[in-house]
Amino acid sequence: MSPARGGNGNGGRAKRPTMVDVAREAGVALRTVSRVVNNDPTVGPEYVAKVQAAIRALHFRPDERARQLRTGIAGTIGAAVRRIAEVNPALAAIEQTARAAGLTLLAASTDFDESRERDTLVSMCRQRLDGIIVEPFGESHGYLEPELDAGMPVVAMDRPMSALSVDCVMSDNAAGIGMAFHHLHQHGHRRIAYIGDSERVFSGRERAAAFRAALIAHGQPVSGLVHPGDIAAERVAAALDTALDAADPATALVTGNMDTTIAVLRQLGPQAASRLAIVAFDDVPLADLLQPALTVIAQDTTQIGHTAVELLRARIADPSRPVQTVIVPVSLTVRGSGEVPASAATTA
């Protein structure tokens, strides 16, 4: 079409037509244009035609910002997650559910950085989004207090929001860890270790606690078997050594989140299966292609994302409704790594 847009002559941004321009072009009142744009049925068909013709002729596009400023509603919700651009089925579900509800989604990464999280959330508040879904990362969200008081709807995902009473949706961490432990126990393992995320994080805390409880319930000593901590490869490797090099080494392992799982697999190398049985919390991409394929406790991420949006929509609709926490069940996906019998595991 227009071949040399690069040099369009005027050397700058062309002025965009507004509703006033459309009204003049169509020979109608501004109000009529507004009605046509918003599909108001109370406009005469011939007027509709005239206005639409003018809209097309001028390539008019309504300015969403002005509309939002006037109506006060954004039609957009924010999602502050740890990482966009990473596999995140919950985020995918959020986007899909939001779209189905006619909402635009503004997704941003908090990137495991507390100040980034703060910047992101404050920015979303300044943009007057209709609501925010957040995977909380930091431990102090006091700065959101006035926003909540001002009526900004917020839903926490995966973790509750520190000290703030907001709606929350998360997995049943304790049940998942219990299932993992039980599964390994049923396959004959009596020395089962846990390596997971830091207990400074809520989910890390819940999962480690659940694992300790499982050990105690089965009459096993806790010492040397529970290793929460940061997700750095070195820390995970050290924890693995402790678990496997003990006098009475672990024959099975529960990993507490995806990062830990991947670090463990990298550390164990190709011979993982010959050394111990593994059940991982969180499904991992391509887990079915590993050897052995990875047995996991899978979160119902679709349900989590969907619920997050629905909780948010409910709060937008009724800001005074009681705060609600939804716990989503997890499930065991058997693929091989968790079914290695205790007898097959060799000492290090």
Next chain:
Amino acid sequence: MSPARGGNGNGGRAKRPTMVDVAREAGVALRTVSRVVNNDPTVGPEYVAKVQAAIRALHFRPDERARQLRTGIAGTIGAAVRRIAEVNPALAAIEQTARAAGLTLLAASTDFDESRERDTLVSMCRQRLDGIIVEPFGESHGYLEPELDAGMPVVAMDRPMSALSVDCVMSDNAAGIGMAFHHLHQHGHRRIAYIGDSERVFSGRERAAAFRAALIAHGQPVSGLVHPGDIAAERVAAALDTALDAADPATALVTGNMDTTIAVLRQLGPQAASRLAIVAFDDVPLADLLQPALTVIAQDTTQIGHTAVELLRARIADPSRPVQTVIVPVSLTVRGSGEVPASAATTA
């Protein structure tokens, strides 16, 4: 803090303070508040203090929408990619580069759906974003013509934009396929097949063409060895059968994109390495943990994302600059699957 936010009594959203309220509270003029909020240095320190006190007292947050409407600049760019919430290092780089430039990123999925792509892009235009980065999916983007004419900056990523002259950044597809072929040829393979994305997609077209060229350059017949098509598992399985069950079966395979690669690996199962050598276009998450680890042609996704933002910023700054296409080099990452010698490959 406030314990029962769920029932805050007024049963609805509290009215937020505006600059007028802050001005009244501080006993200054509206203009002064605006200046303080925008860090204008020409305000007396005592006024600054008074205004900031009022801002804190009222929990005032400026309304970004009004600011945008007035100034005409959004401070936000859009990224319409196939999938947020999937591994996409280019998107991660876009977010990071945008943030470093003080730009907010609005990311949305086009979800392999042409009408969704259109909705997304039109929505971004209506929001008057400062610019848009798009991984084009559909083949007809004529509806963007008026936007471009109106000065909306657009940059295409991974693929050029059908018939529209916009800036573009993409990988050197031909070189990558050439490298893959050459690598396998050097390891003794003389029957090398290609399974890739549909030729309806630009990159699929380029890669298939490059592969045909490589075959011809090495004096091999093209017939039965080049299989572009959709990425469904069945189609890939059929292509694989054709390549491996021929009278003179392929001993090596080049896969054309990540989806094809994963489909092929799933189809081949654990014994992939004993059947043929594989070099994959596009790196795959956990490729290093597969057995054998996957040899890939890796795109410089970080560079692509970074360049996309820089191209966009350059166009925002100077809408009349010449349209530019940047080709980013790819590299070979050797991990094992591509180094299986031809002699080791068995017939099906």
Next chain:
DNA sequence: CTGAAAGCGCTAACAC
């Protein structure tokens, strides 16, 4: 069913 006028919350000319 349509038209004139006010105003969403902010910034940017101007005068003081």
Next chain:
DNA sequence: GTGTTAGCGCTTTCAG
């Protein structure tokens, strides 16, 4: 230095 005023592009009372 600070205060007043107009207006970004749209929606929405109110009269006609």
